[in-house]
Amino acid sequence: MIVLCIDEGNTSVKMGLFAGDNLVKYGRFEEDWASDIPQFVGVQEPERIMFLSSKEDYASVEEKINHPNLHIIRQVDDIPLTIEYLTPKTLGKDRVISAYAATQLFPDDHCAIFNIGTCLTSDFVERGGIYKGGNISPGLKMRLKSMHKFTAKLPWVEVDAELEPLGLTTEQALQNGAYYGMLYEIQGFIISLRKKYNYIRVMLTGGDANYFAKRLEKSIFVDPFLNLKGLHYLSQSYA
Numbered sequence: 001m002i003v004l005c006i007d008e009g010n011t012s013v014k015m016g017l018f019a020g021d022n023l024v025k026y027g028r029f030e031e032d033w034a035s036d037i038p039q040f041v042g043v044q045e046p047e048r049i050m051f052l053s054s055k056e057d058y059a060s061v062e063e064k065i066n067h068p069n070l071h072i073i074r075q076v077d078d079i080p081l082t083i084e085y086l087t088p089k090t091l092g093k094d095r096v097i098s099a100y101a102a103t104q105l106f107p108d109d110h111c112a113i114f115n116i117g118t119c120l121t122s123d124f125v126e127r128g129g130i131y132k133g134g135n136i137s138p139g140l141k142m143r144l145k146s147m148h149k150f151t152a153k154l155p156w157v158e159v160d161a162e163l164e165p166l167g168l169t170t171e172q173a174l175q176n177g178a179y180y181g182m183l184y185e186i187q188g189f190i191i192s193l194r195k196k197y198n199y200i201r202v203m204l205t206g207g208d209a210n211y212f213a214k215r216l217e218k219s220i221f222v223d224p225f226l227n228l229k230g231l232h233y234l235s236q237s238y239a
Contacts, residue, residue, distance in 0.1 A: 004037070004046035005231035007094065008053035010118050015040055016228035023225055023232075034064035048238065050231040052093055071238060073097070079234065082130045092121070094227055095134065099125040101230030102203055105221075109201040112193055113226070114186055117206040118142060122189045124200075137185065140208050143178035161211040183215055 003018045013033040017025040017040070024044075029036050048069045051061060058072055073079065076088050076096045081103065085091045095115065102111035102125055115121045116139060123134030138146065140159050148156040160175040167173035193200050204213055205226035213222045223229070 001048065002041075002044050002046045003048045003050065003232055003235045004041060005050045005228045005235070006033075006052070007097075007227045007231065008033075008051070008055055009094065010054050014225075014228060016225060016232070017041060017044065017046070018232045018235075019044070021232075023228065026225065026228075037065070048235050050235045052097055052227065052231055054092065054094060071235070073231070073234070079230075080129070080237065081125065082128075084131060085133050095121050095123050096131060097230035097234070098203075098205060098226045099123050099131050099230075100129075101226045101233060102201070103129045104230070104233040106201045110193075110197045110199070111201045111203060112190060113203045113205065114189075114209070114212075115206040115226075116140075116182070116204060116208040116212060120182055120185070122186070124193060126197075135189070137182075140178050140182060140211070143181065144174060147174055147177070159208075159211065161215075179211070183212055186212060186216065 005016045005018065007014045013029045015027045015029065016023050027040050048071065049065060049067050050071050052073045053061065058074060061072060073093055076083055076091050076093055079096045079100050081096060081100055098113045098115055102113050108127060110127050111125050113123045119139050119142065120137045121134060124132045126132055144157060147154050154174060155171065157171045157174045159179065161179050163172055163176055165176060165180055167176040190202055202220045203226065204220060204222045205224055209222055209224060213220060
């Protein structure tokens with residue numbers, strides 16, 4: 001079966017075309033993403049389309065995508081996990097679909113999932129598909145931008161993950177503060193979970209995941225397509 005999975009985030013739209021269990025094509029698009037679908041899928045007409053959005057403009061989506069087998073993930077209840085979050089209606093579906101993908105890839109493990117993009121989301125799913133909760137904090141560029149915007153003299157600097165932990169200039173201090181602050185936050189989250197659960201599977205995804213993978217333990221699973229894979233796994237539950 002050919003399945004098109006679409007993940008509409010805050011700043012861009014990611015599409016993945018699956019043939020059977022294989023991701024055969026990936027694309028990242030901006031504003032007018034719906035007009036890019038025909039060229040993206042080509043002659044491989046999808047039999048099913050899975051759609052997830054952070055913006056939740058569903059009426060517009062149904063107008064843009066005219067397909068008889070379109071499945072829009074409108075709420076976290078559409079994703080088959082046990083949710084222990086106290087305010088599930090405010091819980092991002094992108095966080096839950098990543099957790100669901102983790103349970104499909106590693107069904108026998110407790111999993112910590114770090115989605116590193118505009119924000120850093122840190123989530124934990126217990127073995128058996130129990131979503132326990134997590135944290136949200138600013139991503140790399142958001143940290144750098146806020147330090148520049150909300151101070152009088154601190155300059156704007158680009159991300160640099162190659163520096164040593166001690167900055168020797170103000171530019172390096174800003175870069176390190178953003179990067180190593182996030183790195184230590186991730187490491188601290190992992191350590192706190194391991195105190196209770198001993199072994200956990202650690203997974204990184206998102207556009208900035210590769211910045212951090214090389215400085216974390218080698219056993220960490222890095223997959224930039226985790227959300228798309230979660231949508232694909234979910235598609236298999238539809239008749």
